[in-house]
Amino acid sequence: MFQSLTKPDLGAASAAARIYCRPACFVDRPHELDDHCLRIADTMVWFAAWHVSLRDGASIRSAIVAVPEFDGWVASMPTALAEAATAQRAAVARPRGALQLGERMVRLNEPQLMGILNVTPDSFSDGGKHVDTAAAIDAGFAMGSAGAAIVDVGGESTRPGAPPVWEGDEIQRVEAVVAGLARGGVAVSIDTRKAAVMEAALAAGATIVNDISALRYDDRAMGVVAGAGCPVVLMHAPSAKSDPHEGGTYAHALFDVFDMLADRIAACVAAGIDPAKIIVDPGIGFGKGIADNLALVNGIALFHALGCPILFGASRKRMIGALDNEAPADQRLGGTVALHYQAATQGAQLLRVHDIAENRQALRVWRGLRDAALTA
Numbered sequence: 001m002f003q004s005l006t007k008p009d010l011g012a013a014s015a016a017a018r019i020y021c022r023p024a025c026f027v028d029r030p031h032e033l034d035d036h037c038l039r040i041a042d043t044m045v046w047f048a049a050w051h052v053s054l055r056d057g058a059s060i061r062s063a064i065v066a067v068p069e070f071d072g073w074v075a076s077m078p079t080a081l082a083e084a085a086t087a088q089r090a091a092v093a094r095p096r097g098a099l100q101l102g103e104r105m106v107r108l109n110e111p112q113l114m115g116i117l118n119v120t121p122d123s124f125s126d127g128g129k130h131v132d133t134a135a136a137i138d139a140g141f142a143m144g145s146a147g148a149a150i151v152d153v154g155g156e157s158t159r160p161g162a163p164p165v166w167e168g169d170e171i172q173r174v175e176a177v178v179a180g181l182a183r184g185g186v187a188v189s190i191d192t193r194k195a196a197v198m199e200a201a202l203a204a205g206a207t208i209v210n211d212i213s214a215l216r217y218d219d220r221a222m223g224v225v226a227g228a229g230c231p232v233v234l235m236h237a238p239s240a241k242s243d244p245h246e247g248g249t250y251a252h253a254l255f256d257v258f259d260m261l262a263d264r265i266a267a268c269v270a271a272g273i274d275p276a277k278i279i280v281d282p283g284i285g286f287g288k289g290i291a292d293n294l295a296l297v298n299g300i301a302l303f304h305a306l307g308c309p310i311l312f313g314a315s316r317k318r319m320i321g322a323l324d325n326e327a328p329a330d331q332r333l334g335g336t337v338a339l340h341y342q343a344a345t346q347g348a349q350l351l352r353v354h355d356i357a358e359n360r361q362a363l364r365v366w367r368g369l370r371d372a373a374l375t376a
Helices: 007-011 067-075 079-093 133-146 167-183 195-204 221-228 253-270 290-298 300-306 318-323 333-345 356-375
Strands: 002-004 018-027 046-056 059-066 099-101 104-106 112-118 148-154 188-191 208-211 232-235 278-281 350-353
Touching: 007 067, 018 079, 018 253, 018 300, 046 067, 046 079, 059 067, 067 079, 079 300, 112 133, 112 356, 133 148, 133 167, 133 356, 148 167, 148 208, 167 188, 167 195, 188 195, 195 208, 195 221, 208 221, 221 253, 232 253, 253 278, 253 290, 253 300, 290 300, 290 318, 290 333, 318 333, 333 350, 333 356, 350 356
Parallel strands: 002 059, 112 148, 112 350, 148 188, 188 208, 208 232, 232 278
Antiparallel strands: 018 046, 046 059, 099 104
C-alpha cells in the first residue's frame, strides 16, 4: 500500500530499507526552466521532478520531489540511502556510449529500433514465417532497409508453454542466418540463453547477446560474454529454468524487477563484463500479469537509475490483447506502436519490434515533436 513519504520517514527508515529515484514530470522545453530540470543521459528527454519511493519491509512511501529540492531530501536520509540516491541520480545523468557493433556504430541519444527475426516454427506471433534460411536473410535485410539499427535473430521460442530446443538444433537454425546478415553489413544480435549458441552466433558475425535469463540459464554464458567483450542485454524473467515464466509473483513488480536487474548488473561486472556494454530489459510479458506489465510501462524511467541503456519490447504481446477485446497477435500493431511510443517518451533507447516501418514512422513523429519543442 502506497503512503505519502516525508523527510522524517527517511530518517526513521530501517537498515534494510531501499530507495528508488525515478525521473518524473517530463518537460518539452527544458531551456525555459534553467536549472529546474535534468536530462536523462544524453537523450532528448528532460524531467522536472523525482518520484522518490522508500521501500521498508511491506511499506512503500512515495513523494514527488522537484529537482532543486532533491539535495535537501538526500541530506535527510541515513548514509546508506543517501549514497544509493546519489548513485541513482548520477546513473540517470550519465551519458550512454554508442554501441560499436562490428563496423557499425549505433548511437543512443534517440530511440533505435531492434527488429525481431524469429527463425522458429512456433513463436507466438510469427512462428514458421522465417524458417527458410534465404527467406530469413531477406527479411533481415528488409528490416534494416526499413530502419532497424539491429536485427535480433532467435532460434528458440520462449512463449508460455514452449518446449525447450536442443542447442544443436538452435545453432542450425540461426548460424547461417546470422552469417548471411553480418556479411551484408547488418548489425546482428543473437537472442539466446545458451552459451554454445552464443559462441556459434558470435563466430558467425553477431555482435550482441540478448539473453532472456540475464545470463543465469547456462553456467558458461557469463564467461562467453565476458570473453567476447560484446554488448549484452540482461532481461528480467522470474525463472532461469526451462520455463522463464515460472514463479511470476511480486510484492511490487516495478521495484522487484529493478532489484533483480541491479543484482545481475553487479554479478556481470564482478565477472569482468564492461558495465558500459550492459543493456537492461524489464521483460514485459515474462511471468507478469497485466497489472505488472502496466506498472512497468508506466514506471520504465526508473530503470535509467541503473545507469544502462534500456531495451523495451512489447511488440504484439499478450497485454495488448488483454486491453483490446482479446485481439489476436497479428492485430496488435496499434497497441505495439502506443506502448513503444510511451517508452520513447520516458527515454528508452532501444525498442524491440516486429513491424519496423510503422514504428519507425512513430519515432520520426516523436523526433519532430521534440525538435519543435526545443527550437520554437
